[in-house]
Amino acid sequence: MESKEKTIELIEQALESVRPYLLADGGDVKLVDLTDDLTVVLELQGSCQSCPMSAMTFRAGLEESIRKAVPSVNKVVAQNVPALAS
Structure with missing residues (x-):
């Protein structure tokens, strides 16, 4: 299994590949945590927090x-968007 640091680095690289599209619409995303059970916790920022398309962007883009x-990730959640928090 990869080290947690390497896994975080791969997650950040994945986020960077999507980030330009988020920024173009006034949003962004931040990696908050990678838990021991390989749950990725994200925070949607800017317009992404309230955008009606955030669920689609989250699932089809970020997740x-x-x-x-990182195929070994168990779950990807957004801590500040109730519909995406579990």
Whole structure:
């Protein structure tokens, strides 16, 4: 299994691949935590917090990118968007 630091680095790289699209719409994303059970906790920022498309962006963009980069991830959640927090 990869080290936690390496896993975090891969997650950050995945987020960087999606970040330009978020920034173009006034949003962003921040990696908050990688738990011991390999749950990725993200925080949507800017307009992404309240955008009606945030669930689609989250699942099809952020989560998919992370899962491609780190297939061992169990779950991806957004701590500040109730619909995406579990």
